[in-house]
Amino acid sequence: SGMWAHSMTVQDYQDLIDRGWRRSGKYVYKPIMNQTCCPQYTIRCQALRFQTSKSHKKVLKKMLKFISKGDVSKVVSEEEPMDSHIEDVVPSDFAYKSESQVSQTELTPLNEDHAEGVENDDKDKVETKEEVNVKKVESGSLQIPVDKDAAGPGEPSHSSKAVHAPPKPGKGADLSKPPCRKAKDIRKERKLQKLLQNQMGTLEGSPLQAGQQALLSQNSKTPTNQPKSIEDFIFVSLPDDAPHKLEVRLVPVSFEDPQFKSSFNQSATLFAKYQMAIHKDTPSECGENEFTRFLCDSPLEAENPPNGPECGYGSFHQQYWLDGKIIAVGVIDILPYCVSSVYLYYDPDYSFLSLGVYSALREIAFTRKLHEKAPDLCFYYMGFYIHSCPKMRYKGQYRPSDLLCPETYVWTPIEQCLPLLELSKYSRFNQDTKAVDEGRVKELGRVRVLHKRTIMPYSVYKKRRKGPSDEASVQQYASLVGQTCSERMLLFRS
Template sequence: MSTEDHLKTMISLGQYIPNRHCGYCGSSNGSSIYGLNALSLTVDHYQQLMDRGWRRSGKFLYKPDLKNSCCPQYTIRIKESAFKPSKEHRQAINKFNRFILGSQYDSVQKLSMTSKHAGFNLSTSIHCAEYGNIPQTIRENIKHRLTVKLVTPEFTQEKYALYRHYQQYCHKEPLEQITPSGFKRFLCDAPFSLVQGAYCVTADGKHVGLWHQMYYVDGVLVAMAVLDFLPDTISGVYFMSREDYSKHEFGKLSACREILLSHEENKPYYHIGLYVYHCQKMKYKASFKPSELLDPELYEYFSFDKFEPELAKRLYVTFDPAYSNPLRTVSGRQQSAFSANMSGILARSSVEAIFDDFNVTLIIQNRSMLGTHLKALLPDVYKSLHHTLVEMEAVIGVELFEQFAISVN
């Protein structure tokens, strides 16, 4: 049987990676993850992985080990129907609209019914300053021309120039380390594009897979959001903007727009990425209320308000009443997820007891076979893979793991 005849999600063998540099606190060896490459991935499967604490960087999928990391990264999401813009969100939106519209701000506000007397409406407030929504009689008198559009994620020099500028001023990255290939790998490549029907616009105009949302002011690209459109959510992958637009609080503006976009695309949730409680740059994410954090043991979402007092007392928080494992400090370079006592995984003995060779699909030399067949044909090869496969099932989750094909080429 060929790989085309089998599953649409194919992943590489996984690996536990301890003692990594932490981008949040700067520790040289404080972060630990479990990682693998996605050779192809359906949007449905990726959403299920996200709801188990996974994220992606290009085609690399990783699950932070919250228990063994200096800065635990919690999955955070917002239910779009419950979101209420705060005073600071409304101020940021109105301030930016005033910058775009200039002297015509009040006129547009009245026409769009977003005055103080009419109340604040997120949809009209977000869209009222876009050039295509401004009445012809007013357009010639506005200060700037704002255009926002969703485009496919191909590499362009225009996008790369913005990325290069942003990495240099925001992250202080040396120019020689910023490359076109790095940009493409990080923000243009996605495993969704390798799955038929998982990178498109549907018949009813809804987006699927990876897209870039472009912000133009007077024809100049000033900001760009990288977004994953999944079955029940939009996931914010990355956002970048020009340094001279930092005063416009694009972090708040873009998140408000993406929450609204979730509503427009009939997605009940918006994932705003990962949240680190003690990281100052992450504080803005907690301002989008009501939000929920993913429990790293139960894989259930609980309100941020429930998590916050616990996070103020300790780094690792779970509401699992059965949880009693002490924290483990990972040392050395050869740790496995089992020996590190990684957060949110089944014990090795539990997985071994239910591990079924018939439910493991392996891709070897572009051919698909069940684990039990490999064990019969090449027992030594299968034996060398067994520990890794059991560990992958423990980290990914039994039901989800058994839906994937594992490439061992």
């Protein structure tokens, strides 16, 4: 089902997409889910709780490397060379360490009473100690533990060379060797140990209570690494001599806006290039008129309330400028509760930068930024999720995300929806069998109608209408848009 929307408030459209609607230009449509061959479920990402996946981080790092280094060959490679310099020690940079990795200076000292209690509890236990010498292999930096008792008669307990046999086939890793560790982690641990030793050294000779020593030791311990946020990957300071410059501009979709007007031709040309290369359109199918009708015409009325985001609400083009030219444009709607992604087109020459994924991540970060000024705006809508089409499942990779129940219009975590979709391409996600559509039409007579330039409720229009009844079509319209929207929007009747 669909309808032409000549004008619409952002709240109207917000309520419509929360009932499964979506727009293309000024045409607003809603799939009939239980009849279509490929059910399309509205999907939204919880932007405030979003966590970048490993593949997302690769895309963000790839863009950062391209901008800062400009070497395409390095960008394409997935190798992550280790840093060759020693970094400054930052407490949050250290990972959790097991007991065998904790140095004596990091251990919290026990008070005397506690220590005596431990000794009494363990007095009957037999302690065994193994003395291990660590030898360095001449051919590398690998360290191998050598047991003193393993030396043969007459042989010295310390050998200048540590000879190790390769692991036997099928036996897996050699457990007699220490596990491999990253050089970066080893450097950080050594730096931490030096800092702790210096701290303890400066306190020697001064009387400290056991409790104070314990507090010092606890404060010296570093917390576990916190996962990097999406902003940590995007908003990074670049060197002044970076070979490329990327700028993201938010432009209102309006020919009265000077930025939109001045960049229109370049943006339209890029759209045609993208459509012909990616979707195999003919030049006549992606000209300026088609571009305008598809991605520039919008029924949304721009609003700029005092409690809203600084840019206001409405339709926008988010332009990605690389070295002075547009390489991608994300078409978005900024609504009271979300940023809704409409379309993306980009320069195929820069497809190696994974601009589809990169722009989605930028739009999620943009949603989080808008939330700072508009607290209700905290979701990123990605359009439709089509589980029956494997190529369209990628939207489910942005977690956490929810799918809209096609019958009760409540949001359900995607993890609960996927098992149901594996069984049937159409599914009601709300498992409460008694739940109904709370926004359903209860009073058809209250639907607002525009008839002969006069606004009236449907109950009045019904009496004035001449000819056959159109109650069935009005009933269908009201059931699809819901009671609230049907009382705010105007249904045109000739």
